[in-house]
Amino acid sequence: MCLLCHSLAGSEHWSDARPPGLAAGAQRARRRRILARVLGAHGLDYADDPSGMTAIVSDRKGDVRVVRDLGEVWHAAAQIRGAPLDPLDPAFLARLAP
């Protein structure tokens, strides 16, 4: 348990596993940048805290959800938008391109 926020450490999500050469901080930074693009293409924002224990998914109208892993990111995004985010959606993939 985190003594500051009283959050219980949950079981590790499969995506938190790291290759031997990838530091936790570097993994988190890459994830932050990629998720910012993916969620941004759906009108959502993503920010994580320095501890890496939690992150926030939000929209621009003030709906904010705290998440702990990638699985919760998609769940929170679907709750905010009212529908799952579809990685196969051609319109989304077009928005993802630079």
Added chain:
Amino acid sequence: MSAAIDVWVLSGFLGSGKTTLLREQLTGDRGTAVIVNEFGAIGIDHHLLRSCEERVELLSGGCACCGRRADLVEVLRALLDDHERGRIALRRVVLETSGLADPAPIIATLTTDAMLRHHFAPPRLTVCVDALHGLAPLREGGEAARQVAIADELVITKLDLVQERDCAELAALLAALNPHAALAGARGGHREPRAPTIFERARRAGRPAVAAAAPAPGRAHAPDLASTLLEPGPRTDWVGFAVWLSMLLAAWGERVLRVKGLVALEDGSVVSVNGVQHTLHPPEHLEAGALAGADPGLVLITRGLDPDALTRSYEAFQRLACEEAPVRA
């Protein structure tokens, strides 16, 4: 912690020879516990097996996947407790599912339970396919096809009752449903290490880079099931891959029946990915060189998803990952 206990899930449609195969496999075996989930009020298989096993637990009154998962957890925890107290020396657990059971939730139960997953290895799923009567339920595309699609291994049973030349359609259908499962045969209940040539040949013929389970002209088939082989290349970005796969499973997990393969990462290491529907076993990151002799690539067996759309989506996420986190030179 002691070594993880192996788990073998034995599945297959009604009458496909599961119990016969299991009985032969367990003859003379020590250290294996068998959990039988027999659909119906009378567990005949339970009585058949009891004479040749150390310990049999019967989950009666429903399928393990739909109504008795809590019992399954309880049984496994009880076995583990006996093992750790020294009452039994447990090396392996075999779970024989009902012929109507979907193995996916069983595997999910084993993988997600906070206690069990630390003591039991990721389960290996063997599915028996009846060479004599197996074609009809597979053609219908229901539970039988689903079981085949997510299997690690297919055992073609009752080969003593058919001619090999009569198995051409079954072989083609199995190759379309799951071209990447290991193949074995069983003749008169005796397991053989290899399936007949016609099955091996069909699999080799039906294993293109992207193989949809398209129907042969004039033949029934398993609707909507497709096998997609993604060939990620030698420098996959792990974070981009994880974001993509987690998003895909969140949106379409019920249609992604199976994910399995080896992916080479940008730092030269290799990650082994293995999952059933929403549930992914913890990916195993291996050292560089682990890919030697193995086929790289990720197989997705899906229902009602377009293989080309999967490939386009995967490639878009890898491009995004490269833009946001360029690979090291």
